[in-house]
Amino acid sequence: MPGYDHPRLSGVRLRRPARGFDLHQHLTMLFVCAVATVVFTRGFLAATGYPQVGGSKLHIAHVLWGGLLLLAALLAALAFLSPATKPLAAILGGIGFGLFIDEVGKFVTKDVNYFYRPAIAIIYVCFVVLFGVIRWLSRRRFSAEEATLIGLESLQRAAVGALSEERRVRVLHLMLSAQADGALAHNVRELLEHAVPAPQPRPPLTHRLSRRLAELWVPLTGHRLFRRGVFAVLIVAAAISAAETGWLLRDGFGHLSFSQRAFALTTIVADLALLIGAVRLSRSLLSALHWYDHAVLLEITVGQIFLYTSEQLAATLNLLALLTLWSLIRWAIHSESAQHAMRAIANQSVGVPAST
Numbered sequence: 154m155p156g157y158d159h160p161r162l163s164g165v166r167l168r169r170p171a172r173g174f175d176l177h178q179h180l181t182m183l184f185v186c187a188v189a190t191v192v193f194t195r196g197f198l199a200a201t202g203y204p205q206v207g208g209s210k211l212h213i214a215h216v217l218w219g220g221l222l223l224l225a226a227l228l229a230a231l232a233f234l235s236p237a238t239k240p241l242a243a244i245l246g247g248i249g250f251g252l253f254i255d256e257v258g259k260f261v262t263k264d265v266n267y268f269y270r271p272a273i274a275i276i277y278v279c280f281v282v283l284f285g286v287i288r289w290l291s292r293r294r295f296s297a298e299e300a301t302l303i304g305l306e307s308l309q310r311a312a313v314g315a316l317s318e319e320r321r322v323r324v325l326h327l328m329l330s331a332q333a334d335g336a337l338a339h340n341v342r343e344l345l346e347h348a349v350p351a352p353q354p355r356p357p358l359t360h361r362l363s364r365r366l367a368e369l370w371v372p373l374t375g376h377r378l379f380r381r382g383v384f385a386v387l388i389v390a391a392a393i394s395a396a397e398t399g400w401l402l403r404d405g406f407g408h409l410s411f412s413q414r415a416f417a418l419t420t421i422v423a424d425l426a427l428l429i430g431a432v433r434l435s436r437s438l439l440s441a442l443h444w445y446d447h448a449v450l451l452e453i454t455v456g457q458i459f460l461y462t463s464e465q466l467a468a469t470l471n472l473l474a475l476l477t478l479w480s481l482i483r484w485a486i487h488s489e490s491a492q493h494a495m496r497a498i499a500n501q502s503v504g505v506p507a508s509t
Contacts, residue, residue, distance in 0.1 A: 171296075171298060171299045171302050172290060172295070172299055173239075173303070173306070174295075174303040174306065174307075174324065174327070175239065176290060176291060177287070177290075177291040178483070178487075179239055179240060179242075179243040180243070180287045180290070180291070181287060181450075181483075182240065182243040182244060182247065183243040183244075183246050183247035183250070184247065184280070184283055184284060184287060184454070185247065185450075185453060185476065185479065186243070186244050186246075186247025186248050186251065187247040187248070187250045187251040187254070187280070187283075188251065188280060188453055188454050188457070188458070189251070189453075189472060189476060190247065190248045190250075190251025190252055190255070191251045191254065191255045191276060191458070192457055192458070192468060192469060192472050193469065193472070194215065194251065194252065194255050195255065196468070196469040214256055214259070215252045215255070215256065216252060216253050216255075216256040216259075218249075218252055219248070219249040219250065219251070219252030219253035219255075219256075220249065220253065221249070222245045222246070222248050222249030222252065223245075223246060223249035223250065223253070224249075225245050225249075226241075226242040226243075226245040226246035226249060227242075227246075229241050229242040229245065230242040234309065234313075235313065235315070236309075236310050236313075236315045237315075254276050254279055255276070257272050257275050257276060257279075258271075258272030258275075261275070273412075273458065273459075276458065277455070277458055277459075280454055280458070281454075281455075284450075284454055294331070295327060295331050296331060297331045297332055297333040297334065297338070298333075299331070300324075300327050300328045300331035300333040300338070301328070301333045301335075301337060301338045301341055303324055303327060303328075304324055304328055304333070304338070304341040304342065304345055305341055307320060307321065307324045307345060307348075308341065308344055308345065308348070311345075311348045311350070316348060316350050317350055318350045319491045321345055321348060321350060322491065322494050322495050323490065323491055323494040324345060325342065325345055325346065325494075326494035326495075326497050327494075328341070328342050328345075329497075330497075363484065363488075366484060366488075367488060370485065370488060371492075374438060380434050380435060380438070383431075383434060383441075384431050384434055384435075387427050387428070387430065387431040387434075388428075388431060390427065391424045391427050391428055391431075394420055394423075394424050395421075395424055397420075398417050398420050398421060398424075401413065401417055402417060412459040412460075413459075415455070415459040416456050416459040416460050419451060419452065419455045419456040419459065420452070420456060422451060423448040423449075423451045423452050423456065424448075426444050426445075426447045426448035426451065427444070427445065427448045429444050430442070430443075430444030430445045430448065438489055439486065439489040439490065439493060442482060442485050442486045442489060443486065445482050446479070446482050446483065446486060449475055449478055449479045449482060450479065452471075452475055453472065453475050453476070453479060457471055457472050457475065
């Protein structure tokens with residue numbers, strides 16, 4: 154009735170959903186898996202002559218496998234509390250979405266044409282939108298309420314023996330920086346401070362590799378010549394890339410196809426990100442790593458898609474190298490963030506700002 158407020162609806166306030174601590178890591182993993190799936194799928198089909206699964210009467214399109222993987226990702230995310238399920242759901246969901254969006258040409262044409270040329274542009278726009286959403290969700294700082302909920306999630310990890318010392322310190326630092334107060338936040342922080350990370354009798358292979366890398370990374374980054382060496386390598390890499398782009402543009406933009414123009418522009422922007430990271434390196438290694446992350450992601454998500462339209466084998470090989478490099482950069486960002494949090498916690502009591 155007009156003018157009548159239902160008692161159940163009065164006073165209802167819409168609240169922004171709280172975000173997870175690993176939001177950026179999981180969504181970026183989904184994103185990269187989706188892009189890699191599209192490039193690998195098209196490269197594999199081109200190399201094998203576009204085989205059809207199902208015999209002479211049926212054609213089992215890979216969009217069906219994508220749907221099954223998306224369903225598996227939903228089941229993993231909704232049914233289980235184990236911390237390991239979210240990375241698994243991100244990988245399965247990314248591969249599933251990649252297999253789905255790869256066949257978009259079939260679903261926007263009357264003749265079900267997989268080779269519909271504008272399909273690459275449609276795929277690209279979808280990835281750009283997804284990338285923008287991930288960046289938008291990741292850039293905003295965590296609120297005090299979100300920090301408290303992240304602390305509760307860390308206590309869940311402690312209950313199943315999945316809380317590492319590194320994560321415990323990072324979450325405590327987050328709660329301090331977000332100024333999470335109140336009775337609940339105080340109790341959560343106190344429980345986290347006294348939580349003992351459960352030792353694992355045999356850590357997973359990824360943890361063992363990460364530990365070995367840390368044994369090399371910490372003394373390497375502490376060496377007085379490390380940043381100068383990285384700066385020199387980045388300048389040389391940017392110069393080589395600029396020379397290649399200049400050779401491609403030697404006759405101007407006019408003779409280039411749309412894909413070649415897009416690839417050249419992407420390379421230029423990625424080189425600029427590398428140069429900004431090189432300049433930031435003297436002030437903050439963590440900030441520089443983030444700029445390198447931007448540059449490599451730009452090459453993966455934009456450059457390789459347009460390169461694929463003209464050089465399928467080169468795009469596939471480049472993608473393998475870029476994914477390896479991106480994985481190392483993400484590990485370095487994670488390691489440096491953890492060390493920064495530990496320094497901040499240690500300096501909290503004496504009022505010294507954490508160094509970067």
